[in-house]
Amino acid sequence: MSTHSRVVVITGASSGIGEAVALEYAQQGFMVYACGRNQTKLNALSDNSVNITPCTFDLNDQTELKNALPKDLAIDHLILNAGTCEYIDNPKQFDGALFERVIQTNLISVGYCLEAWLKQVKFGGQVGLMSSSAAYVPLTRAEAYGASKAGISYLAKTLSVDLEPQEIGISVIHPGFVKTPLTNKNDFDMPGIIDADDAAKAIFKGMSKGTFDIHFPKGFTWTLKVLSFLPFSLWRPLAKRMIKT
Ligand SMILES: NC(=O)c1ccc[n+]([C@@H]2O[C@H](COP(=O)([O-])OP(=O)(O)OC[C@H]3O[C@@H](n4cnc5c(N)ncnc54)[C@H](OP(=O)(O)O)[C@@H]3O)[C@@H](O)[C@H]2O)c1
Structure with a gap:
């Protein structure tokens, strides 16, 4: 491993989009710190490349998280991707407990990560926060998931303004549907669904260019972006049609 390799830290790298992003970055010559809870999967991932170092911990445990990475690690790209959907x-x-679980993992743990690692992101580095195209418009049954991702999109915008003087770039990632264990559980149509490898390529490209809003696949995400301009009084009847009876 070259001592001059650039460093990326990726949460949620044991599965789905994060796993594909870890492989893409390793292929591009980055030193990858691949984080997750599932040690077996992370070890299998690191078998693919000498550039991948597994880091096993629960993001909701602040003590584990604070000790997860070397304190002197200088980070070029930080991708806070881990998440859950209920x-x-x-x-x-x-279900208040469900609401808490989703907000805790998708939003509050991101605050823990920023507290622990933002100071280790290099001048000129890039931080990617995983939101969802569900943040563009209120979708049925997504009270918890959508609220957590809308929070991430807001957080990304404010950080983008406040970190500009430090020359740390922020990207917010708004995927449409991506084929992963998370979406395998969905029992509804997922228009425009893409493979995790294609999502990973779009994320690497956007992070490398310092793009603020990384969104894909474009046909699906542009449709939702346009719909997000509708007044809520017009969006509401459209959203109601999605309710399963
Ligand atoms: N798939 C999509 O269509 C889609 C669309 C929009 C946004 N997203 C977002 O993309 C991100 C990745 O989703 P995915 O589809 O790739 O899902 P996934 O395959 O289920 O992967 C989720 C990842 O998050 C990690 N994770 C969850 N809770 C954790 C915790 N408490 N501590 C540490 N790691 C934790 C999991 O690690 P362990 O299993 O090792 O704990 C796993 O690596 C999520 O934030 C999701 O909301 C996905």
Whole structure:
């Protein structure tokens, strides 16, 4: 491994999009710190390349997280990708514990990561925050997931302004549907779904160019972006049509 290799830290690298992003970065010659809870999967991932170092910890455990990476590691790209998705199936019996689980992993743990690692991101480095195209418009059953991702998109915009003087770039990633273990659980049509490898290529390209809003596949995400300009009074009846009966 070259001592001049650039360094990327990726959370949620044991599966799906994060795993594909880790492989893409390793192929591009980065030293990859691949984070997740599943040690077996991370070890298997690191078997693919000498450039990949597995880091096993739970993002919701601040003590584990703070000790997960070498304190003197200088980070070029930091990609906070880990996440979970659970839907609110019965809004009247609102499941507060589900809401907490999703917000905790998708939003609050991102705050823990920023506290622990942002100071190690180099001048001129790039931080990628994983949102979702679900953040563009309110979607049915996504009270918890959509709220967590809308929070990430807001966080990315404010950080982008506040970190500019430090010359740290922010990217917010808004994927449409990507084929992963997370979406394999979905029981509805997923228009325009793409493979994780294609998502990883788009993320690497966007992060390398310092693109603020990395979104793909374009046909799907542009449609949602345009719909997001509708007043809520017009969007609401469209969203209602998605409710499963
Ligand atoms: N797939 C899509 O269509 C899609 C679309 C938009 C946005 N996204 C977002 O993309 C990200 C990756 O999703 P994916 O589809 O690749 O899902 P995935 O295959 O289920 O991967 C999720 C990753 O997050 C990690 N993770 C979850 N909770 C964790 C915790 N408490 N501590 C440490 N790691 C944790 C998992 O690691 P372990 O299993 O090792 O714990 C796993 O590596 C998520 O933020 C998701 O919301 C996905």
